[in-house]
Amino acid sequence: MENYVEKLRRAKSASYSLSLVSTIEKNNALERIAENIEKNMEKILEENTRDMEKGQKKGLSKALLDRILLNEKRIKDIIKSIEDVIRLPDPVGEIISLQKRPNGILVGQMRVPIGVIALIYEARPNVTVDGATLAIKSGNSIVLRGSADALFSNVILGNIIRDALKETKIPVDAVQIIESPEHEIVEEILKMREYVDVVIPRGSANFIRYVIEKSKVPVIETGAGNNHIYVDEDADFDMAEEIIYNAKVQRPSVCNAIEKILIHKKIAESFLPRIYKKLKSAGVEIRGCPEARKILPEIIEATEEDWYTEYLDLIIAIKIVDSLDSAIEHINKYNTKHSEGIITNNYQRALTFLRKVDAAAVYVNASTRFTDGGEFGLGAEIGISTQKLHARGPMGLKELTTTKYIIFGEGQIRE
Amino acid sequence: MENYVEKLRRAKSASYSLSLVSTIEKNNALERIAENIEKNMEKILEENTRDMEKGQKKGLSKALLDRILLNEKRIKDIIKSIEDVIRLPDPVGEIISLQKRPNGILVGQMRVPIGVIALIYEARPNVTVDGATLAIKSGNSIVLRGSADALFSNVILGNIIRDALKETKIPVDAVQIIESPEHEIVEEILKMREYVDVVIPRGSANFIRYVIEKSKVPVIETGAGNNHIYVDEDADFDMAEEIIYNAKVQRPSVCNAIEKILIHKKIAESFLPRIYKKLKSAGVEIRGCPEARKILPEIIEATEEDWYTEYLDLIIAIKIVDSLDSAIEHINKYNTKHSEGIITNNYQRALTFLRKVDAAAVYVNASTRFTDGGEFGLGAEIGISTQKLHARGPMGLKELTTTKYIIFGEGQIRE
Numbered sequence: 001m002e003n004y005v006e007k008l009r010r011a012k013s014a015s016y017s018l019s020l021v022s023t024i025e026k027n028n029a030l031e032r033i034a035e036n037i038e039k040n041m042e043k044i045l046e047e048n049t050r051d052m053e054k055g056q057k058k059g060l061s062k063a064l065l066d067r068i069l070l071n072e073k074r075i076k077d078i079i080k081s082i083e084d085v086i087r088l089p090d091p092v093g094e095i096i097s098l099q100k101r102p103n104g105i106l107v108g109q110m111r112v113p114i115g116v117i118a119l120i121y122e123a124r125p126n127v128t129v130d131g132a133t134l135a136i137k138s139g140n141s142i143v144l145r146g147s148a149d150a151l152f153s154n155v156i157l158g159n160i161i162r163d164a165l166k167e168t169k170i171p172v173d174a175v176q177i178i179e180s181p182e183h184e185i186v187e188e189i190l191k192m193r194e195y196v197d198v199v200i201p202r203g204s205a206n207f208i209r210y211v212i213e214k215s216k217v218p219v220i221e222t223g224a225g226n227n228h229i230y231v232d233e234d235a236d237f238d239m240a241e242e243i244i245y246n247a248k249v250q251r252p253s254v255c256n257a258i259e260k261i262l263i264h265k266k267i268a269e270s271f272l273p274r275i276y277k278k279l280k281s282a283g284v285e286i287r288g289c290p291e292a293r294k295i296l297p298e299i300i301e302a303t304e305e306d307w308y309t310e311y312l313d314l315i316i317a318i319k320i321v322d323s324l325d326s327a328i329e330h331i332n333k334y335n336t337k338h339s340e341g342i343i344t345n346n347y348q349r350a351l352t353f354l355r356k357v358d359a360a361a362v363y364v365n366a367s368t369r370f371t372d373g374g375e376f377g378l379g380a381e382i383g384i385s386t387q388k389l390h391a392r393g394p395m396g397l398k399e400l401t402t403t404k405y406i407i408f409g410e411g412q413i414r415e
Numbered sequence: 416m417e418n419y420v421e422k423l424r425r426a427k428s429a430s431y432s433l434s435l436v437s438t439i440e441k442n443n444a445l446e447r448i449a450e451n452i453e454k455n456m457e458k459i460l461e462e463n464t465r466d467m468e469k470g471q472k473k474g475l476s477k478a479l480l481d482r483i484l485l486n487e488k489r490i491k492d493i494i495k496s497i498e499d500v501i502r503l504p505d506p507v508g509e510i511i512s513l514q515k516r517p518n519g520i521l522v523g524q525m526r527v528p529i530g531v532i533a534l535i536y537e538a539r540p541n542v543t544v545d546g547a548t549l550a551i552k553s554g555n556s557i558v559l560r561g562s563a564d565a566l567f568s569n570v571i572l573g574n575i576i577r578d579a580l581k582e583t584k585i586p587v588d589a590v591q592i593i594e595s596p597e598h599e600i601v602e603e604i605l606k607m608r609e610y611v612d613v614v615i616p617r618g619s620a621n622f623i624r625y626v627i628e629k630s631k632v633p634v635i636e637t638g639a640g641n642n643h644i645y646v647d648e649d650a651d652f653d654m655a656e657e658i659i660y661n662a663k664v665q666r667p668s669v670c671n672a673i674e675k676i677l678i679h680k681k682i683a684e685s686f687l688p689r690i691y692k693k694l695k696s697a698g699v700e701i702r703g704c705p706e707a708r709k710i711l712p713e714i715i716e717a718t719e720e721d722w723y724t725e726y727l728d729l730i731i732a733i734k735i736v737d738s739l740d741s742a743i744e745h746i747n748k749y750n751t752k753h754s755e756g757i758i759t760n761n762y763q764r765a766l767t768f769l770r771k772v773d774a775a776a777v778y779v780n781a782s783t784r785f786t787d788g789g790e791f792g793l794g795a796e797i798g799i800s801t802q803k804l805h806a807r808g809p810m811g812l813k814e815l816t817t818t819k820y821i822i823f824g825e826g827q828i829r830e
Contacts, residue, residue, distance in 0.1 A: 016773075101792060105781050110769070218804045239826040242826060355434075359819060363824060365824040367824075367829050370822060389529070389613060389804060404774065404775060404777060407777070409779060412782065413657055414784035
């Protein structure tokens with residue numbers, strides 16, 4: 001088995017010097033990484049082909065194979081995303097609220113890197129590069145543990161990144177790739193409080209639950225999206241139709257797509273047939289509560305399990321509700337705290353929905369598909385947090401930092 | 416055994432309505448609590464006497480008994496601290512950085528309560544009131560699990576708080592007191608992700624380690640303070656002497672006192688005898704490294720274990736170091752990430768120390784005793800975080816909140 005403890009130890013040790021490197025030096029390292037990826041395009045494609053062949057033999061689904069696949073276009077997108085990170089402001093060293101206290105001491109908070117981030121992820125190999133570049137820019141070391149199904153791609157990308165760092169001020173050991181497929185290694189990493197400051201898991205809901213259960217290291221939960229759109233009695237029907245269609249159909253496999261529609265009973269008879277027709281035209285399978293089936297008997301009855309399910313597919317369940325409050329109650333009971341929306345022209349109900357719904361992102365009259373670091377203006381993201389501590393919603397560079405209090409005195413003592 | 420699950424469930428349920436209560440209503444509830452404590456002063460003292468008698472029978476140490484003790488003065492201080500919380504600004508509902516994106520959506524972050532806080536603490540009964548008032552002001556429910564040694568005091572204070580809430584807009588169930596002394600209940604609470612959003616343990620290092628090991632709920636680690644003052648070669652000796660004396664002697668039993676002194680070798684021969692004399696005069700026991708003992712053979716030799724130890728007593732260990740870098744290396748190896756200080760008149764070394772030392776609070780030329788919510792201008796605090804995620808250093812009202820993204824659209828969909 002590879003010596004993963006040594007890799008973690010080196011990542012920790014590298015993190016101390018990495019935290020002091022200037023923005024110019026970090027950007028220079030990111031440029032070298034981009035160049036090295038461009039130069040090694042052929043090699044990356046070869047290694048990715050090995051993953052693809054292995055996956056085909058193993059009988060992986062088409063969707064999964066598509067997530068593993070790299071091609072020239074996708075590699076160019078990876079390079080472009082490195083260039084985007086170079087342009088982002090460096091959060092490290094920022095001083096927040098330096099204030100003079102009555103006794104004359106100056107008390108402020110300085111933004112500093114967290115230390116060592118362990119990113120444990122499934123499938124897409126571009127996460128290897130995104131993770132490494134975001135970590136470097138925010139002054140952190142990163143330990144990358146990707147899926148066994150994308151191992152060849154992840155290892156070649158990791159080596160290209162580490163090679164590029166050799167010519168820079170960034171310690172090569174700031175980026176560590178865990179190569180062994182053994183599951184036990186993940187479990188061991190989750191215990192290493194000495195070397196790992198935070199674990200970010202990305203993958204299925206089951207996988208994330210497993211990480212939370214096992215980890216002694218603080219975890220930032222990134223999550224599933226069992227998301228709802230509530231169509232209020234004062235909704236603009238055209239807008240509701242457009243938004244629901246976009247949020248369900250444009251890319252059904254992502255976590256910010258919607259899985260449920262709630263409709264106020266007053267408008268159910270007029271709106272339900274419309275949205276049914278629109279979604280049907282895109283091949284969406286529609287399930288519904290008994291009230292919805294009274295209006296549209298052709299739809300399948302939704303079970304209790306449906307209300308909890310993130311389909312990630314062209315399936316949606318619809319429920320008729322009596323009031324804004326029962327819509328909110330339903331959402332807070334069944335949702336996964338990701339993205340929720342209301343369509344309404346009523347001012348007070350829009351505000352009530354914003355305040356009462358418990359989720360990382362709450363929308364009025366817009367598609368939930370905007371829950372994304374780029375769309376929110378954070379630049380690249382390392383994941384979308386669906387927990388409440390430290391970071392909530394898309395996590396960019398700032399969310400990869402912590403603060404420390406700094407105090408400038410002139411000999412003050414406490415009375 | 417008491418039905419603690421029901422108490423947690425009620426706390427969670429109360430948290431939803433509590434998050435919507437106005438600042439005026441919350442302040443009104445805090446005033447009722449202060450009044451009710453004042454009115455029941457006699458009863459509180461009686462119950463506290465029962466704890467004291469039980470403790471004396473049990474043979475608790477004088478220091479521990481002093482932590483349990485309430486008297487009229489201490490209860491008046493508790494009331495005063497409620498009045499301080501009333502005067503603090505309410506963080507809930509604050510909108511951070513509402514920005515217009517290119518497609519016209521407005522994206523901002525709204526500060527919201529976390530939900531349910533479980534505070535698990537040892538000894539001092541005033542924490543019962545501090546915890547409840549800070550939770551109410553920040554819109555959170557709180558589950559209080561104090562030490563069995565202060566049970567009578569904690570229960571009477573809890574009941575007085577809950578009684579006071581009956582006349583207010585705050586649900587009584589927002590404050591829950593766990594009364595059973597069984598240790599297993601703590602372990603059960605730590606698994607209840609469904610009802611508890613964050614656990615804050617306060618107590619000994621061992622106790623906090625136990626909570627981290629067992630908890631499935633996110634924990635905010637509050638911590639021990641194995642704190643250092645580094646006396647640089649360019650230190651002002653008078654200032655160094657004053658600050659060290661204050662940081663060690665003024666209140667040795669608290670977590671922001673210092674436990675270690677590091678001295679640059681160039682000034683060791685002149686400074687060491689001075690600080691030895693000063694600390695000796697206050698009855699401090701002094702231990703030292705071999706280099707220090709060459710200068711002052713009368714001091715006891717410090718063992719490897721000494722460098723790790725938080726004495727919380729009139730004991731200190733002194734080490735002579737070769738350079739700023741070796742001082743920083745020693746600190747980052749042995750410290751508990753709480754409070755660290757440098758005494759120097761050198762500009763560059765002051766900045767280097769601030770940047771490189773890994774701790775919640777890093778000081779130049781001031782006593783570490785200032786690491787405190789009140790001293791830093793946060794008002795009251797619920798604890799001092801020595802971890803890096805979510806909150807670091809003293810945690811006030813803001814640290815008891817999270818954010819959610821709010822998005823105002825006009826029909827925007829993602830292209």
